[in-house]
Amino acid sequence: xxxxxLETLILYSRLGTMDAVARESGxxxxxxxxxxxLLEEEVGQVLTRRLxxxxxxxxxxxxxxxxxxxxxxxxxxxVAELHNLEDNPNGTIVIAGRESSALDxxxxxMSQVRARYPxxxxxxxxxxxxxxxxxxxxxxxxFAVLDGSWxxxxxxxxxxxxxxxxxxxxxSDSDLxxxxxxxxxxITQRSLIMxxxxxxxxxx
Numbered sequence: 001x002x003x004x005x006l007e008t009l010i011l012y013s014r015l016g017t018m019d020a021v022a023r024e025s026g027x028x029x030x031x032x033x034x035x036x037x038l039l040e041e042e043v044g045q046v047l048t049r050r051l052x053x054x055x056x057x058x059x060x061x062x063x064x065x066x067x068x069x070x071x072x073x074x075x076x077x078x079v080a081e082l083h084n085l086e087d088n089p090n091g092t093i094v095i096a097g098r099e100s101s102a103l104d105x106x107x108x109x110m111s112q113v114r115a116r117y118p119x120x121x122x123x124x125x126x127x128x129x130x131x132x133x134x135x136x137x138x139x140x141x142x143f144a145v146l147d148g149s150w151x152x153x154x155x156x157x158x159x160x161x162x163x164x165x166x167x168x169x170x171x172s173d174s175d176l177x178x179x180x181x182x183x184x185x186x187i188t189q190r191s192l193i194m195x196x197x198x199x200x201x202x203x204x
Contacts, residue, residue, distance in 0.1 A: 003075070005039040006068040008032060009047065013057055013065045039064075090119025096132040097124075097145030106145075 011021045012032070022029040040047050047061035057065065093113075095106070103124065110122045125141065135141035136155065146152060168187070170176050176186060 002038075003072065005035050005042070006064075006071060008035040009039060009061070009065055010068050010072075012036065012048070013061075017054060088119050089117050092121045092123050093143070094123045094125060094135070094141045095143045095145065096127050096135045096141040098128065098132075098147075099126060100145055100147070103145060 008021060008025070011024055012018065015021050015024060018029045018032045018036075021032045025032065036047060043060070043064060045060035045064075046058055047064060048055045049058050095103075097103070113120055114122075125135070127135070129146055132141065132144040132146060133155075136144050168176065168182050176182060179186075
């Protein structure tokens with residue numbers, strides 16, 4: 001549908017007569033009538049009907065007027081967004097992943113982006129690996145921070161130099177107290193309280 005036809009119908013709904021629309025548009029009444037007829041042909045519905053000496057919108061006409069406002073508003077919004085893409089991009093960048101020192105390294109980068117593009121905001125969503133990759137697949141996350149043990153062959157990746165260190169909380173009388181390093185063999189026969197998501201990091 002041509003936008004000028006929708007604009008004519010909106011004017012008619014506001015002004016009430018073809019003559020008034022013609023004066024407002026700077027054209028003839030015949031031209032206004034023709035535009036309404038063309039619009040009726042496009043949508044396959046009668047949009048106006050006689051009422052006494054004048055005419056009024058039909059139910060289909062009222063419905064199309066409502067949609068016309070939405071269409072024109074969407075067009076205006078889209079044009080504004082395209083301008084913003086060039087001069088001032090805006091939106092939210094969602095970063096998913098577990099708590100990691102790598103997130104600390106991203107902080108200055110996010111600060112620089114915000115300083116250059118005030119319309120950009122960041123949202124960090126703490127989640128397990130499965131949830132993070134699902135968010136990437138669904139498009140609800142822009143980036144994900146995953147550890148090196150994860151299979152990321154299907155994704156475009158950027159290595160982060162930070163290294164996480166994890167500890168084991170034990171009783172003070174445990175034989176593990178004082179160890180600088182805990183290996184898989186040290187805990188295989190012990191009862192552990194683990195995160196809900198299984199770990200792939202205890203590989204040795």
